Amino acid sequence: MTLLPVDQALERILDGVKALPGESVRIEDAGGRVLANPLSAMRTQPPFHASAMDGYAVRAEDVQTPRGLRLRVIGESAAGNRFHGVVGIGEAVRIFTGAPVPEGADTILIQENATSLDDGFIEATSSVAIGRHIRKAGLDFHDGDVVLEQGRLLGPAGIGLAAAAGHAHLSVTERPLVAIIATGDELVRPGETCGPDQIVASNGFAIGALAKNDGARVLDLGIVNDNSAAISAAVRKAADAGAHVLVTLGGASVGARDLVRQALLEAGMSLDFWKIAMRPGKPLMFGRLGEMRVLGLPGNPVSSLVCAQLFLRPLVARLGQRNHTPDLRAAVLATPLRENDERRDYIRASVAAGPEGLIATPFPLQDSSMLTTLAAANALIVREPGAPAAEPGSRCRVLMLG
Numbered sequence: 001m002t003l004l005p006v007d008q009a010l011e012r013i014l015d016g017v018k019a020l021p022g023e024s025v026r027i028e029d030a031g032g033r034v035l036a037n038p039l040s041a042m043r044t045q046p047p048f049h050a051s052a053m054d055g056y057a058v059r060a061e062d063v064q065t066p067r068g069l070r071l072r073v074i075g076e077s078a079a080g081n082r083f084h085g086v087v088g089i090g091e092a093v094r095i096f097t098g099a100p101v102p103e104g105a106d107t108i109l110i111q112e113n114a115t116s117l118d119d120g121f122i123e124a125t126s127s128v129a130i131g132r133h134i135r136k137a138g139l140d141f142h143d144g145d146v147v148l149e150q151g152r153l154l155g156p157a158g159i160g161l162a163a164a165a166g167h168a169h170l171s172v173t174e175r176p177l178v179a180i181i182a183t184g185d186e187l188v189r190p191g192e193t194c195g196p197d198q199i200v201a202s203n204g205f206a207i208g209a210l211a212k213n214d215g216a217r218v219l220d221l222g223i224v225n226d227n228s229a230a231i232s233a234a235v236r237k238a239a240d241a242g243a244h245v246l247v248t249l250g251g252a253s254v255g256a257r258d259l260v261r262q263a264l265l266e267a268g269m270s271l272d273f274w275k276i277a278m279r280p281g282k283p284l285m286f287g288r289l290g291e292m293r294v295l296g297l298p299g300n301p302v303s304s305l306v307c308a309q310l311f312l313r314p315l316v317a318r319l320g321q322r323n324h325t326p327d328l329r330a331a332v333l334a335t336p337l338r339e340n341d342e343r344r345d346y347i348r349a350s351v352a353a354g355p356e357g358l359i360a361t362p363f364p365l366q367d368s369s370m371l372t373t374l375a376a377a378n379a380l381i382v383r384e385p386g387a388p389a390a391e392p393g394s395r396c397r398v399l400m401l402g
Ligand SMILES: Nc1nc2c(c(=O)[nH]1)N[C@H]1C(S)=C(S)[C@@H](COP(=O)(O)OP(=O)(O)OC[C@H]3O[C@@H](n4cnc5c(N)ncnc54)[C@H](O)[C@@H]3O)O[C@H]1N2
Pocket: 182, 183, 184, 186, 187, 199, 200, 201, 202, 203, 204, 249, 250, 251, 252, 253, 254, 255, 258, 280, 281, 282, 283, 297, 298, 299, 300, 301, 303, 368, 369
């Protein structure tokens, strides 16, 4: 059977996705949200020519031959309290960082380069180039400038900029709701006692963290036993909650206990594809259940997270009116790699800067159960289907893990 190539799988997952509508939120609640519209500045920053340093506002021509030149200090300009007069020849105004530069002055003499004399005069101890240490009005942005693009995932800098631009509320897209169901009789929650044949469920937490990081809400429906009725009940809960995406974990393969696909089909899912040309992650499944998109991720922890990286992230992004751009870079291999089979391979690696670019060192063990190597990896080497054996020093492509 020819397996579906990774790129086509992604196209089919994203096909017809409608972006969620916008809503207005307070700026203090907008971190991690996605801007629904371009954001224009409602003011100019700085709104006036401002001093970037503590010192004296002077006329540059007065401090070109500084030694011995005395300047009379005629007032003070502080942030929030400007000096209203004009700086004339031989005059200076005491000024502080962020304060408006008074009229007549064109340069800031920092206080380290001025000696204060007893009688209200200062003496410059160094010459200063004209315009030095002055932030021109509008240096950062002007009223009406688009300061943030639509689709921006708002992190600390974006939030700060939006606030500085005068916005108390922001229009952001509704957050996609990602429901997660972990399946398997062998699974217990972290902190619970494991029976002799059990392991701790980790995938749901990892996928939940990934989705939240990309601006989604997560509905964790917990662990469901390998039992069709229980799986169907959890699927109904996801649909009733209005999940935009349902992620199932495990039970995707061909074993007799791999019941997820059947349960979903019985619940009315139309299957788009099952199994793709990818390692790890071959048993990936995708379908639609009403408005809900269903991603059936393989149970192996690395397979599920690599699939989430490649397919869930772009889906969450698209729902939020955002584009997800994978960080693909060129690198050279540090160690040899065997020839590849018909699946695109994503090999956990450590990528570091070398003298002539990035060097990718694959981890020697690539078993898809091993989270230690995934947590240690900062990139995945992407090997195309049928790629020939590669020697150290040969070029490769790496997907950086954010
Ligand atoms: N005969 C074949 N066997 C398998 C094939 C195949 O093509 N033919 N594919 C293999 C590949 S590739 C993968 S990947 C796995 C995927 O299997 P499932 O999606 O059915 O996953 P499970 O069997 O339920 O679990 C696999 C593995 O992962 C552990 N697991 C499951 N859920 C979690 C969780 N939430 N947290 C942590 N670990 C989890 C589970 O205990 C198993 O060890 O199938 C291969 N088999």
